[in-house]
Amino acid sequence: MTLPEKVDAVNKVFDELDSRIAAFQSHTTLHCQFGCGKCCFKPDIEASVLEFLPFALHLYQQQLAAQWLEQLEKKNDLLCLILNPTQAGAGLCSQYKHRGLICRLFGYSSRTNKYGRKELVTCTIIKSEQTNAYTLAEKEIDTGLDVPVMNQVYMQLHAIDFELAQRFYPINQAIRHAIETVLQYYAYRT
Numbered sequence: 073m074t075l076p077e078k079v080d081a082v083n084k085v086f087d088e089l090d091s092r093i094a095a096f097q098s099h100t101t102l103h104c105q106f107g108c109g110k111c112c113f114k115p116d117i118e119a120s121v122l123e124f125l126p127f128a129l130h131l132y133q134q135q136l137a138a139q140w141l142e143q144l145e146k147k148n149d150l151l152c153l154i155l156n157p158t159q160a161g162a163g164l165c166s167q168y169k170h171r172g173l174i175c176r177l178f179g180y181s182s183r184t185n186k187y188g189r190k191e192l193v194t195c196t197i198i199k200s201e202q203t204n205a206y207t208l209a210e211k212e213i214d215t216g217l218d219v220p221v222m223n224q225v226y227m228q229l230h231a232i233d234f235e236l237a238q239r240f241y242p243i244n245q246a247i248r249h250a251i252e253t254v255l256q257y258y259a260y261r262t
């Protein structure tokens with residue numbers, strides 16, 4: 073698979089996932105507070121290179137790859153470089169369309185516990201401020217409501233490129249490696 077084909081395949085996984093999450097949100101009414109973005113302020117967010125490959129290709133196509141690489145190399149804290157706390161609007165992600173897999177999954181996906189039961193992975197704000205909807209969603213998941221399972225979605229990325237999907241890095245490092253991967257790919261093709 074060529075790099076653009078991998079990007080298309082990742083975007084297809086993202087699109088399907090986004091549709092499932094939208095259906096889950098609509099059914100359960102669970103939602104993020106307008107303009108919240110607190111989950112993006114965690115300094116320990118980890119991601120794989122593959123989930124940021126679409127963003128890296130987008131930067132390359134916009135001739136912004138070198139500029140972002142330079143900023144990532146200079147950055148000396150762990151907060152995601154894409155986060156823009158001063159941005160006006162619904163969220164704080166300056167590249168929402170190109171956000172990573174973890175950014176899409178968190179809040180509206182599940183993990184399977186040791187008893188084989190799906191548990192919703194969401195934030196404390198949603199749990200405490202939307203308790204009734206959260207409790208009902210957990211019950212409905214038990215009786216078959218569709219919710220993405222994190223591991224299963226990561227396995228879909230593994231099937232696209234195991235090397236780029238298997239290892240997790242602090243988020244800025246993952247973005248950096250994704251940009252380097254794209255630059256390396258095109259260095260031999262232009």
Ligand code: SF4
Pocket residue numbers: 111112117152153154155156164165166167168171172175243
């Ligand atoms: S890519 Fe966007 S959504 Fe993901 S952690 Fe960074 S700012 Fe948040």
